Amino acid sequence: MSECTNEHCFYAFDTLYCHLDPRAEPIPLGFPDTKYPLFVTWNIRSGSASPRLRGCIGSFQPLDLKEGLQEYALVSALNDTRFRPIQAHELRKLECGISLLTDFQDVPTYLDWELGTHGIYISFPHPATVPAVPSSSADTTPSSSSLTLSLPFTKRRSAASKYTKPLTATYLPDVAPAQGWTKLEAVDSAIRKAGYDGRITDDVRRSIKMRTYQAKKATVTWEEYWAWRTWKEAQAESSDEEDEGEEQ
Structure with a gap:
């Protein structure tokens, strides 16, 4: 995998949504579970104003994407000490950014x-x-x-x-x-x-000892996530109906 995709963001969004609404069923993983250092960023959007940071935490250790995104979607949303934990009523104002880190290099000066x-x-x-x-x-x-x-x-x-x-x-x-x-x-x-x-x-x-890195990044809004989740649920329902028809 050479790029960060919207699906990584959808997966992080889904993790937070299902955590805040225990009745919700998570959508199955749909991308390769490769290893990357990663950061999860949550922003609040309000009208035409620039997005406002709501939480950002990650790891410089390479992590399996499934476990890493699950863990840091919640850590950055709920445990960033600069902010109070994200609440369910804020979901519709959120956008989620995923950064997969690459090309680490120690450099001579700051x-x-x-x-x-x-x-x-x-x-x-x-x-x-x-x-x-x-x-x-x-x-x-x-x-x-x-x-x-x-x-x-x-x-x-x-x-x-x-x-x-x-x-x-x-x-x-x-x-x-x-x-x-x-x-x-x-x-x-x-x-x-x-x-x-x-x-x-x-x-x-x-x-200062300075280390630089680059990032592959994708960002999605709540509206984009919800459209994706709705589509995935419709696919699952259609598949279940086809299975039932074959059994009959």
């Missing part, structure tokens, strides 16, 4: 990627955990990994004890263009998303 083509995954140590170096020795180019920190040693040591893991964040390829960001603005926003609330300096940016 600016070595293309807007609209690459998603970014950043990882960096909290500045409080990095030993200070003399400011005169710091390189000001993006590729430099040297850091100059202004925290006094005692405060830096105290703060460092709180951070044992790197800070991480990601943005899918379509996020930066949708927000109108430059590459630098996208990186700085990712730094904030990772949980760093200090001053963002060139030293912080140079400490």
Whole structure:
């Protein structure tokens, strides 16, 4: 399989719909169950306004599509801590986007990627955990990994004890263009998303390990999903009637 299709979105929509309405019967899987890293995105549409994010979570580990879409359709809808869980009354305003991730690559610096083509995954140590170096020795180019920190040693040591893991964040390829960001603005926003609330300096940016990726994406609205589900149910009923006729 070389593309993400609407049917992947329909399957995620169906998972959420059947979860919120236990009386509903799920539609059987209709696409190859190959493995991909994936993200499921839920947006709310309201009139002519731009879609508003309602949940987005995924996995960078390759997953069987059937299980992966089932799991993250619900995780992104119900467990994204930035939002309250999606409710049944919101279904008709939703659109679902599926991103199948490909072409992962580690790049030398935080600016070595293309807007609209690459998603970014950043990882960096909290500045409080990095030993200070003399400011005169710091390189000001993006590729430099040297850091100059202004925290006094005692405060830096105290703060460092709180951070044992790197800070991480990601943005899918379509996020930066949708927000109108430059590459630098996208990186700085990712730094904030990772949980760093200090001053963002060139030293912080140079400490980033950057991994890029691309995405095959499809998006459908509730109306498109419901038309698909209605068609699938009609097919199933027609097949059942034919089976009954043959038995008679």
